[in-house]
Amino acid sequence: MKTLVIAEKPDMGRNIAAVIEPRAKNNRTYLEGEQYIITWAIGHLVGLAEPDAYDPKYKRWNLRDLPIIPEQFKIIPNPKTKDQLKVIGEVAKRCSHIVNACDAGREGQYIFALIQQQLKLKQPVKRLWISDLTAESIARGFAELKDGIEFENLTQAARARSEADWLIGMNASRAFTTRHQTLLSVGRVQTPVLALIYDRQKEIEAFESQTFYDVKALFKQEQLEYTGTWQGERLTSQEKAETIAAKVNGKNGLITKYEVKETKEYPFKLYDLTLLQREANAKYGYSAKKTLDLAQALYERHKVISYPRTNSNYVNEQNIEGMHKALHMLKSTSYASMAEGADPSRVHVNNKAVCNPQRVEDHHAILPTLKRPGTLSKEEQHIYDLVIIRFLSHFYPPAMYKQHTVLTEVEGETFKTGIKELLSLGWKVLIAQDKEQKKAKSSKKGKEDEEEETQEWNDRSFDLSPDEPVHCKKSEVKEKATQPPKSYTEGTLLKAMESAGKSIEDEALRDAMKDSGLGTPATRAATIERLKKVGYITMQGKRITVTQKGRTAVELIRHAGVELLASPEMTGQWERRLHQISKGEASADVFMQNVQKFTISIINKVSSQRPAPSSLFGGDEDKSKGRGKRSTGKAAAAPRDKEERAAKRIPKSNAAASNDTSSVRSSLGRCPRPGCEGHIIEGRKGYGCANFKTGCSYVIWKEFAGKQVSHAMLKSLLLQGKTQVLSFKNEDGSTFKGRIVLAAEGNGKLAVQAEDSSEAVKS
Numbered sequence: 001m002k003t004l005v006i007a008e009k010p011d012m013g014r015n016i017a018a019v020i021e022p023r024a025k026n027n028r029t030y031l032e033g034e035q036y037i038i039t040w041a042i043g044h045l046v047g048l049a050e051p052d053a054y055d056p057k058y059k060r061w062n063l064r065d066l067p068i069i070p071e072q073f074k075i076i077p078n079p080k081t082k083d084q085l086k087v088i089g090e091v092a093k094r095c096s097h098i099v100n101a102c103d104a105g106r107e108g109q110y111i112f113a114l115i116q117q118q119l120k121l122k123q124p125v126k127r128l129w130i131s132d133l134t135a136e137s138i139a140r141g142f143a144e145l146k147d148g149i150e151f152e153n154l155t156q157a158a159r160a161r162s163e164a165d166w167l168i169g170m171n172a173s174r175a176f177t178t179r180h181q182t183l184l185s186v187g188r189v190q191t192p193v194l195a196l197i198y199d200r201q202k203e204i205e206a207f208e209s210q211t212f213y214d215v216k217a218l219f220k221q222e223q224l225e226y227t228g229t230w231q232g233e234r235l236t237s238q239e240k241a242e243t244i245a246a247k248v249n250g251k252n253g254l255i256t257k258y259e260v261k262e263t264k265e266y267p268f269k270l271y272d273l274t275l276l277q278r279e280a281n282a283k284y285g286y287s288a289k290k291t292l293d294l295a296q297a298l299y300e301r302h303k304v305i306s307y308p309r310t311n312s313n314y315v316n317e318q319n320i321e322g323m324h325k326a327l328h329m330l331k332s333t334s335y336a337s338m339a340e341g342a343d344p345s346r347v348h349v350n351n352k353a354v355c356n357p358q359r360v361e362d363h364h365a366i367l368p369t370l371k372r373p374g375t376l377s378k379e380e381q382h383i384y385d386l387v388i389i390r391f392l393s394h395f396y397p398p399a400m401y402k403q404h405t406v407l408t409e410v411e412g413e414t415f416k417t418g419i420k421e422l423l424s425l426g427w428k429v430l431i432a433q434d435k436e437q438k439k440a441k442s443s444k445k446g447k448e449d450e451e452e453e454t455q456e457w458n459d460r461s462f463d464l465s466p467d468e469p470v471h472c473k474k475s476e477v478k479e480k481a482t483q484p485p486k487s488y489t490e491g492t493l494l495k496a497m498e499s500a501g502k503s504i505e506d507e508a509l510r511d512a513m514k515d516s517g518l519g520t521p522a523t524r525a526a527t528i529e530r531l532k533k534v535g536y537i538t539m540q541g542k543r544i545t546v547t548q549k550g551r552t553a554v555e556l557i558r559h560a561g562v563e564l565l566a567s568p569e570m571t572g573q574w575e576r577r578l579h580q581i582s583k584g585e586a587s588a589d590v591f592m593q594n595v596q597k598f599t600i601s602i603i604n605k606v607s608s609q610r611p612a613p614s615s616l617f618g619g620d621e622d623k624s625k626g627r628g629k630r631s632t633g634k635a636a637a638a639p640r641d642k643e644e645r646a647a648k649r650i651p652k653s654n655a656a657a658s659n660d661t662s663s664v665r666s667s668l669g670r671c672p673r674p675g676c677e678g679h680i681i682e683g684r685k686g687y688g689c690a691n692f693k694t695g696c697s698y699v700i701w702k703e704f705a706g707k708q709v710s711h712a713m714l715k716s717l718l719l720q721g722k723t724q725v726l727s728f729k730n731e732d733g734s735t736f737k738g739r740i741v742l743a744a745e746g747n748g749k750l751a752v753q754a755e756d757s758s759e760a761v762k763s
Helices: 010-020 079-092 106-119 135-143 148-180 190-206 238-248 273-284 288-300 319-330 336-340 378-393 426-430 433-442 490-498 507-516 524-533 548-559 568-582 588-607 620-626 641-648 690-694 711-720
Strands: 002-007 030-032 036-040 046-048 075-077 095-101 125-127 211-221 224-230 252-265 399-410 413-424 455-457 470-481 537-540 543-546 680-682 686-689 699-701 726-729 735-742 750-754 760-762
Touching: 002 010, 002 079, 010 030, 010 036, 010 095, 010 135, 010 288, 030 079, 036 079, 046 106, 046 148, 075 079, 075 106, 079 095, 079 106, 095 106, 106 148, 125 148, 148 548, 148 568, 148 588, 190 490, 190 524, 190 543, 190 548, 190 568, 190 711, 211 238, 211 399, 211 413, 224 399, 238 413, 238 470, 273 288, 273 378, 273 490, 273 524, 288 378, 288 524, 319 336, 319 378, 336 378, 378 426, 399 426, 490 524, 507 568, 524 537, 543 548, 548 680, 568 588, 686 690, 711 735
Parallel strands: 002 036, 002 095, 095 125, 413 455
Antiparallel strands: 030 036, 046 075, 211 224, 211 470, 224 413, 252 399, 252 470, 399 413, 537 543, 680 686, 686 699, 726 735, 735 750, 750 760
């Protein structure tokens, strides 16, 4: 009898067939040769059954029927791909052995396990475990097939992940939805990620910018000129700053301290998927999902890069020879000039920045294969360029700099200067210099309260004589303002997900946190897409913002007393436990018992929560984005029509019509309108009274006089009737200081009141 090979996708199956059965007959849904029959899944052919498969009563969403905890999880075929599942079952009857050739990772292992379970396949199983789809790798993989039993722990981890997501997502989504009469998607990973975005946005809104002043001085010594920044406590008085500037202007000074040290900048780490997604988002604005799709195409269709869904930035010893061969291959491509300048001796088994087997688990870092790239789309080329330049950089020496630190004293005032003098570009010859400068500048933004930015001298040497006097040629005062934290982009959110929301600058610690991150490299993109689809977040350019529905969802979850459900760190620990299960270091049964206990606690706490008024979930735009979506806790869960209908048949609760907002924290303050006891809540374009349905029309618009009214400004308006001092522009382009104030009419209208005048510019 023959051996059945089950690949994850058709392209993968055909690539495998071309190597092991080049003369195989093409039967459209499978390929058959003398020794092998090669067929494929089309992603997930089988999935966990819906609740109504256990009891018809679950078709109707009812809080009293929760929690739903199956004794044994049922699985069902995907109706859209049941024909392909049938094909696998039929050809399996003619085979005595099976090779699992699905993607070499947790998800690929689970796809095969469900097919095996559904079709009751009893044949012995071997596992193909390869990191790229070149002919050489496929041939080597089949020569070194592993026993399927070796991957049983990985299967258990994959199954536990899926069932845990089902339990929490299905139960929590139904509980919060039925309790609050609004379709709310809740998930084991997606909810903590939403909480990360929510917390960052709250920080930004609560931030109150403060004006301060820097004194800059231009110094000259012979032909050398350099700038310094005044050192001392932050200057909040413009008058004091101008006094210092005037004091030193035109005066001579001395060098009181001068230090020089040589520094090296080594190439950045090889790419794992998350790092590649972050770079592509920063450089090209690509979403995490788009980068994953492009990388998958380069791996699967073009076969020019290794397996992209990896969480490793290093390679094994056996990969070193392949890296040298790939370098040689690139010499006959459009990357020839870069490859010719590379030094092969720099990449070897003792180079721990590249080769670190202890940091490689299922897959090594993303590498180019030995296949020359053919015709790539513009976007595919962008991703391939990133991989190639990062790969080649490790064959180049480090960039060399001289770091100069200078303290200059004039009239008793001290100024500090930092100079980064380029000695040798090293690997940075591969990167356009202007892009490097932009990157360096962007990384410094928002740090005005720290030491002055280092000035880069890339085209000349910094020749200072520390014993010679200097002359202050010019001095000036620069007005600055403290900056709020930055909104998440998909790139920075991926970084936060990788470390479970912890801000970790130390590279070693950040790597150690990878096992405790939110989701996996393969699922993070889908989690972000899920949050968009259910209407919890929106994109404003690259910036991610939380919708009113997303805000209320987080606040309701936290107020219910199930903080763990919105805790990035705790949920990251769950991911760590799943990783331990995959390594045989933890029990899947114990993990699932804990998940069941937590599921029960969610239902108990949500049941006692007071329903939230519909006004807290935002406008129709927010609601429409979430309509028809349901969560099984899986980041990429697809919406189902029957779940949408079930959600619409939620039993109505009289309490849901209540305007009592005391049980949630979306209230931004009391409505100032006389006689109204309502609360101010946030809408899409303004802050309005929650009692708008009963006739209160009080509203403060978010945009006024060229300013965005933040939560902090709103609070000042509601409590004091005015904001802090702000800068405004006149029609002629000049600026003036003033405050936004509430007009006397008591209807939420705003006005600008100049600081030096009692006159106001009405809204």
